[in-house]
Amino acid sequence: MTRYLVGVDSRETAEQLVDYLTGTLTDEDTVFIVNSLPGGEETSDKDVIEGREATEYAEGELPNAEAHQLIRGNSPQEDLVQFADENAVDELVIGIRKRSPTGKLVFGSTAQDLLLETTRPTVVVPLTEPV
Numbered sequence: 001m002t003r004y005l006v007g008v009d010s011r012e013t014a015e016q017l018v019d020y021l022t023g024t025l026t027d028e029d030t031v032f033i034v035n036s037l038p039g040g041e042e043t044s045d046k047d048v049i050e051g052r053e054a055t056e057y058a059e060g061e062l063p064n065a066e067a068h069q070l071i072r073g074n075s076p077q078e079d080l081v082q083f084a085d086e087n088a089v090d091e092l093v094i095g096i097r098k099r100s101p102t103g104k105l106v107f108g109s110t111a112q113d114l115l116l117e118t119t120r121p122t123v124v125v126p127l128t129e130p131v
Contacts, residue, residue: 001028005089006058007080007114008035013095013127014054018061020125021093031065032087033058036079039071077114084120092120095127 006021008014014033025031035051037043048069055067070079084092096111115122 001026001030003088003090004029004031005080005084005087005092006031006033007076007092007094008033008051008054008058009076010050011054011057014058016127017093017095017125018058020123021062025063027063029064031058031062032068032083032089033062033065034068034070034080034083036070036072036074036076038075039073043071075113076110077117080114081117084118089120092118092122093125094122095125097127 004021004025006014006017008017021031033055035055037047037051048071051069052067055069059065059067068083070083072079074082080092080094083089092114094111094114111124115124
């Protein structure tokens with residue numbers, strides 16, 4: 001039995017991470033789908049709606065899945081690491097977007113920070129642009 005944490009920020013991201021996990025999961029696995037928002041002035045109603053749509057989509061597509069939207073004033077990487085600790089998660093699954101040559105040096109701040117902060121195995125799924 002593996003406990004996965006899947007970090008999503010949009011429906012498109014959720015769809016691609018669900019595609020990755022489909023066929024990988026067993027009936028004994030548990031999947032936590034998490035959307036993290038900072039809250040306050042940094043979070044719009046649109047952000048909340050998009051996050052909820054992403055988590056609900058993934059929850060409906062994956063077996064033994066639980067959707068969680070976190071608005072606790074933390075950065076996404078802080079929320080994901082804390083949630084993983086609180087729920088004894090075995091593996092993280094996140095997506096990264098293609099970057100420009102300059103952007104490749106940075107990798108993406110949330111993904112990079114998460115990889116630096118966690119000690120758990122982390123799968124990084126390259127996200128493609130929606131067709």
